[in-house]
Amino acid sequence: MFRRFCSLFIVLLSLIISSSITYAQGNTKGTSAILVLGDSISAGYGVVNGKAWVDLIQQQLIAKQSPYFMINASISGDTSSGGVSRIPALLEKHHPKIVILELGANDTLRGFQIEQTELNLQKIINLNKQYLAKTMLVGMKIPNNYGEKYTQKIELMYQRLARANNLVFIPFLLEKFALKREFFQDDGIHPTTLAQPLISQTVAEKLFPMLN
Numbered sequence: 001m002f003r004r005f006c007s008l009f010i011v012l013l014s015l016i017i018s019s020s021i022t023y024a025q026g027n028t029k030g031t032s033a034i035l036v037l038g039d040s041i042s043a044g045y046g047v048v049n050g051k052a053w054v055d056l057i058q059q060q061l062i063a064k065q066s067p068y069f070m071i072n073a074s075i076s077g078d079t080s081s082g083g084v085s086r087i088p089a090l091l092e093k094h095h096p097k098i099v100i101l102e103l104g105a106n107d108t109l110r111g112f113q114i115e116q117t118e119l120n121l122q123k124i125i126n127l128n129k130q131y132l133a134k135t136m137l138v139g140m141k142i143p144n145n146y147g148e149k150y151t152q153k154i155e156l157m158y159q160r161l162a163r164a165n166n167l168v169f170i171p172f173l174l175e176k177f178a179l180k181r182e183f184f185q186d187d188g189i190h191p192t193t194l195a196q197p198l199i200s201q202t203v204a205e206k207l208f209p210m211l212n
Contacts, residue, residue: 032068033094034207037083037124038102038138040076041173041199046185047192053199060204068211071096079106080120087124091131098210099128100203102138102173108154109142118157125165136168136206137161141178168206176202 036042036054044052058070073090075082083103090096101124107117121137128135139158142151155171162169174191176198177183183195191199 035096038074042074056200105140
């Protein structure tokens with residue numbers, strides 16, 4: 001009995017190790033990586049583990065037997081300046097084919113200058129180009145209590161960046177459920193686990209045509 005248990009344990013351990021190695025081999029230079037550089041929305045803040053929109057996209061890629069795979073480098077609370085400081089090392093490590101850039105919302109919520117946010121996002125886009133990575137720009141909208149003029153300026157900022165760089169562009173990541181309270185956590189800002197399939201659908205509509 002003990003021998004059978006040991007044999008079973010060794011087999012299971014081998015499967016775990018081989019799975020880890022397979023993932024590690026996929027996470028290398030020159031492969032078809034899709035890098036997500038975002039904040040809490042993409043990091044899956046408050047979402048059931050494995051159910052965030054990035055995970056759901058990864059599952060779709062596997063189902064399609066696509067050579068592409070997701071690398072989620074999103075950090076809750078991150079800003080455009082944080083993205084500027086982190087992107088060089090990420091590009092050098094992963095050499096992604098595509099970078100999904102979802103930053104800027106925290107800048108505006110903290111009252112940062114829109115002009116500086118725009119400069120930072122442009123720096124990231126420029127670095128992506130240097131590494132021959134396509135950028136998908138993801139825009140966000142902030143609550144109207146910040147003032148209509150301010151919210152319009154933010155929308156125009158994302159539009160300018162997308163137009164100037166000829167980017168694949170998602171104007172508002174939460175468009176499919178923004179007015180439905182049941183899709184948000186108690187803070188009224190972060191989407192729930194229930195909302196993740198809708199976000200993944202929004203991303204997939206723009207992302208998958210880029211993979212052809």
